Amino acid sequence: MPPNKKKILIITTNHSSYPGADAVGQARLAYEANTYIIRVPDPVMFPEDFYLGAFDKGIGGIIIMSSGSDCPYEGAYERLSKRVARVYEKMKARGIKADRLKLTTICTVCRAAFLKEISEMEKAVAAA
Amino acid sequence: MDEKIKEEASKDNYRQEPKVGVYICHCGGNISDVVDVKKVAEELSKYPGVTVAREYPFMCSSNGQDLITEDIKNLGINRTVVAACSPSLHDLTFRGVLQRAGVNPYLHEHVNIREQDSWVHKLDHAGATAKAIKLAQAGVEKVRRKDPLNAIRVAAEQRVAVIGGGVSGMRAALSAAGKGLEAVILEKGPRLGGKLLDLGRLYPSGEEASAVVKKLEDLVRADKKITVHTDADIDFVGGFVGNFKINFKLPGGKSQQVKAGAIVMATGYEHYKPYKGEFGYGEAANVLTLPEFISLMKKLPAGRLEYGGREIKSLALIHCVGSRQVEGVHKPQADGKINDYCSRVCCTAAINTANQIKEKYPGVRIYDVYRDIRTYGMMHESYYEQASKNGVLFFRHTETDQPVVTSDRTGHNVKVKDVLTWGEELEFKADLVVLVTGLVPSDISLIKSQMKMPSSADRFLQEVHLKLRPVELANAGIFIAGAAQYPMDSTEAMASAGTAASKAGILLAEPDIPLEPFVAVVDEKKCTGCGLCPAECSYDGALTMSEKNGKKVAVVNPALCKGCGACVAVCEPRAIDVAGWTLAQFDAMVEAIAKE
Numbered sequence A: 001m002p003p004n005k006k007k008i009l010i011i012t013t014n015h016s017s018y019p020g021a022d023a024v025g026q027a028r029l030a031y032e033a034n035t036y037i038i039r040v041p042d043p044v045m046f047p048e049d050f051y052l053g054a055f056d057k058g059i060g061g062i063i064i065m066s067s068g069s070d071c072p073y074e075g076a077y078e079r080l081s082k083r084v085a086r087v088y089e090k091m092k093a094r095g096i097k098a099d100r101l102k103l104t105t106i107c108t109v110c111r112a113a114f115l116k117e118i119s120e121m122e123k124a125v126a127a128a
Numbered sequence B: 001m002d003e004k005i006k007e008e009a010s011k012d013n014y015r016q017e018p019k020v021g022v023y024i025c026h027c028g029g030n031i032s033d034v035v036d037v038k039k040v041a042e043e044l045s046k047y048p049g050v051t052v053a054r055e056y057p058f059m060c061s062s063n064g065q066d067l068i069t070e071d072i073k074n075l076g077i078n079r080t081v082v083a084a085c086s087p088s089l090h091d092l093t094f095r096g097v098l099q100r101a102g103v104n105p106y107l108h109e110h111v112n113i114r115e116q117d118s119w120v121h122k123l124d125h126a127g128a129t130a131k132a133i134k135l136a137q138a139g140v141e142k143v144r145r146k147d148p149l150n151a152i153r154v155a156a157e158q159r160v161a162v163i164g165g166g167v168s169g170m171r172a173a174l175s176a177a178g179k180g181l182e183a184v185i186l187e188k189g190p191r192l193g194g195k196l197l198d199l200g201r202l203y204p205s206g207e208e209a210s211a212v213v214k215k216l217e218d219l220v221r222a223d224k225k226i227t228v229h230t231d232a233d234i235d236f237v238g239g240f241v242g243n244f245k246i247n248f249k250l251p252g253g254k255s256q257q258v259k260a261g262a263i264v265m266a267t268g269y270e271h272y273k274p275y276k277g278e279f280g281y282g283e284a285a286n287v288l289t290l291p292e293f294i295s296l297m298k299k300l301p302a303g304r305l306e307y308g309g310r311e312i313k314s315l316a317l318i319h320c321v322g323s324r325q326v327e328g329v330h331k332p333q334a335d336g337k338i339n340d341y342c343s344r345v346c347c348t349a350a351i352n353t354a355n356q357i358k359e360k361y362p363g364v365r366i367y368d369v370y371r372d373i374r375t376y377g378m379m380h381e382s383y384y385e386q387a388s389k390n391g392v393l394f395f396r397h398t399e400t401d402q403p404v405v406t407s408d409r410t411g412h413n414v415k416v417k418d419v420l421t422w423g424e425e426l427e428f429k430a431d432l433v434v435l436v437t438g439l440v441p442s443d444i445s446l447i448k449s450q451m452k453m454p455s456s457a458d459r460f461l462q463e464v465h466l467k468l469r470p471v472e473l474a475n476a477g478i479f480i481a482g483a484a485q486y487p488m489d490s491t492e493a494m495a496s497a498g499t500a501a502s503k504a505g506i507l508l509a510e511p512d513i514p515l516e517p518f519v520a521v522v523d524e525k526k527c528t529g530c531g532l533c534p535a536e537c538s539y540d541g542a543l544t545m546s547e548k549n550g551k552k553v554a555v556v557n558p559a560l561c562k563g564c565g566a567c568v569a570v571c572e573p574r575a576i577d578v579a580g581w582t583l584a585q586f587d588a589m590v591e592a593i594a595k596e
Helices: A016-024 A048-058 A078-094 A111-127 B039-045 B062-075 B086-098 B114-118 B127-146 B169-179 B195-198 B209-222 B290-299 B346-360 B381-389 B445-451 B488-505 B532-536 B583-594
Strands: A010-011 A033-038 A060-068 A101-105 B005-007 B020-025 B048-056 B079-084 B108-112 B152-155 B159-163 B182-186 B226-229 B234-242 B243-249 B257-258 B262-265 B270-273 B286-288 B314-321 B364-371 B391-396 B404-408 B411-418 B424-428 B432-437 B439-441 B478-480 B512-515 B521-522 B543-546 B551-556 B577-578
Touching: A010 A016, A010 A111, A016 A033, A016 A111, A016 B114, A033 B127, A033 B583, A048 A060, A048 A078, A060 A078, A060 A111, A078 A101, A101 A111, A101 B005, B020 B039, B020 B062, B020 B127, B020 B411, B039 B048, B039 B127, B048 B062, B062 B086, B062 B488, B079 B127, B086 B114, B108 B114, B108 B127, B114 B127, B152 B364, B159 B169, B159 B257, B169 B195, B169 B226, B169 B262, B169 B543, B182 B257, B182 B391, B195 B209, B195 B290, B209 B226, B234 B445, B243 B262, B262 B488, B286 B290, B290 B346, B290 B432, B314 B346, B314 B411, B314 B424, B314 B577, B346 B364, B346 B381, B346 B432, B364 B411, B391 B411, B411 B432, B411 B478, B478 B488, B521 B551, B532 B543
Parallel strands: A010 A033, A010 A060, A060 A101, B020 B048, B020 B079, B079 B108, B159 B182, B159 B262, B182 B226, B262 B478, B286 B432, B314 B364, B314 B432, B364 B391
Antiparallel strands: B005 B152, B152 B512, B234 B243, B243 B257, B270 B439, B404 B411, B411 B424, B521 B577, B543 B551
C-alpha cells in the first residue's frame, strides 16, 4: 500500500455486513489495506456530524454497509437512508464530493458486492 | 426500572485509571506470516494508555489466556485488547478470561486482524502490518472509553406460549414440556394438526399424515404440562422477554390471557392460491392444486381415479405455480411483490404424489411439467428416479416460456416448449391438470405488527442469522418453529420446532434471564427533555419521556430496547448512547484510524 493512500472507513453491522467482511477473508479474496472496518449494532446510531467529522479527521471515503431490508431492527434502514440523504446535502454545502460516501447493503455472504463497493470507493478516493 | 428488571450484581464497580493490556495473536502463522506481529506489539506498547503489549502464537490457548490472567494479577491490567481472529469466534472466550480474573467482562475489545487483515492482504505485508497497528490502536481508544457493564436480569415466567398447533407447534410444546416448562398451545383452528390434516401419505416414512398428527396429539393431550386452546383468536400480543402477555378469545367471546417467558411462533404457512385463470384454475373444470388433489385422492378407492364423476386417464402436473416467479412474466401478489423464492418442498411432494398415483392407478398417464426439479433432502432424488421408472413423462421449460393450458369439453391441451428436446414445442392432452402450488406465509400481520417482528423479503419471519442464530427473531425471547420461517417439510419443521423449544428452554433455565446490556442508556444530567428520541424508537414502551426529580427526561426500558441506536443519532446533546457502543468511542476510533 502506498504510504499516502487515503483511508477508507467501512461501517458494518454486527448481524450482516461484518460477517460478510469475514466471509471475504475466509474465501482469501483480496482488497487494499487502506480499508478500516468498524462494526456497530446498526449505523442508524450515527448522527450526520459523525460522517462530516470523519472527513474532517482525514478519512478519504466512507462506505456504510447496512443490512438493508434484512435489518433486524424495525424501521432502522429507512431512518438511516433519510439521514444519509441529509449528510449528502451537508457534504455538498462543504464541497465534499458525494461519491466519497456510499450507503449500500451487504449481507453475510455478499462477497462479490463487498469487493465491488471497495473497488468503486478506491476510485472515488483516488480521484478526490 | 420495572420491578421485574434489575441489573446483575456487579463484580466490580470500580472506576480505576484504565490500564490496557494489548495481546497480538500469531494464530499459528495465519496472522504472523503476513503481519509483523512484533512490530505491532512494539508500536502498541508505546501507545498512550497501554501498560503492556505482547504477541503470542495462540492467544486463545490456555497458555495464551494465562498470559492475560497473569498481567491482570501482576500489572493491574483492567482492560484488554486482543488482536486476533474474528470476534465471532473468540470475543466471548476473552470476556470469560476477564470475568474469571475478577475484571468486568465488558472491558474487553476484540480486534480482527485475521479475516479482515492478514487473510485479505497477503501480498501487502507492510500494508497489513500498518493496518493491524491502526486497528489495535483504535481498539485501545475504544476500550479506554468503555464502562463496566452488568448483564440485565429479568424475572421470567416459566412458561412457553406456542402460537400454532400444527406439527411444529405440537413438537415445540412437547420439547418444552420435556425440559420441565409449562407449554400453552394457542391454535386458531378447531383441531390440532394444522396443514397435515389435509395431507395424505408422507415422504420419506410413508406414514399417513393423519397418523402422525394423532401420535403427536395423543402425546400432547397426555402431557400435564401442556395446555391446549383450539379456536383461539389472538387479539393482543405484548410484553417483553420473560414477561409476554397474549390475549385471546375463545368461541362465545370469552377472553383469556396467557403469560409466558418465551413465545414460539409455529404459525406455519398457507398454500398459494392460483388467481382465476392461472393455467385455467377457477375457470376450466378439472384444474386443481396439488393440495386439493391430495385431499381428493385420500377419499378415492383404488382402481379408478375420477374427478367430478369422470374417469381420469391422464394427468398433467405443472410445477412452480406461485413460486420462483419472475418479474414481468408472473402476475404480482396483492402487495405488488412476486414470490421469487423456491418453495422447496413442492417438487418432492409432486413426484411423491405421482408415484402414489402410479401405485394406486397404474394405468393413468402422468406428464410432469417443470422448470427445475429440486427434490432436496436425503435420498429424495430416488423419488424422481422411481417416477421415471414408473413411466412419468417429464417436460422441462424455461422461466420465460411458461407452459400454456387450453381447455375445452374434451379436457385440457398442454403446450410446452421443451428444453429436454432442444426447445421443441410439444403438446399433449390431459384429463386433469394439477398445479403444484408453492407455500406462502400465514397471515399473522396482527401479531407481527404488535411485536414488530421482522420479515424477510419473502414475507416469512426472519431469523437473526441463518447459521448462527437460526430460530431466533431479533425480538428477544421469541423463537420460530417450522414453516413460519420459510417453506419446509414436516420432518424439517419438527426438527426446527425442537431447536426453538431448546432455545426457549435455555432462556428459561433460570428464573431470572440474563440479557446483554447493549441497550440505550440516558445521561439524565445531559438530557434536555426535548422529546425527540421516543419518536425515533420503533419499539413500543422501549423509550418514553418521564418526570424524574422534577425534570422531564428520556427513560429506557432495557428489556424492550433492542440497542439499534436510532435514538442516539437525534440527540444533539449526546445524552443517549448504546451501552458498550458509544459515539465517543467511535469518534476516538476514527481519530486513531485517520491519524497519520
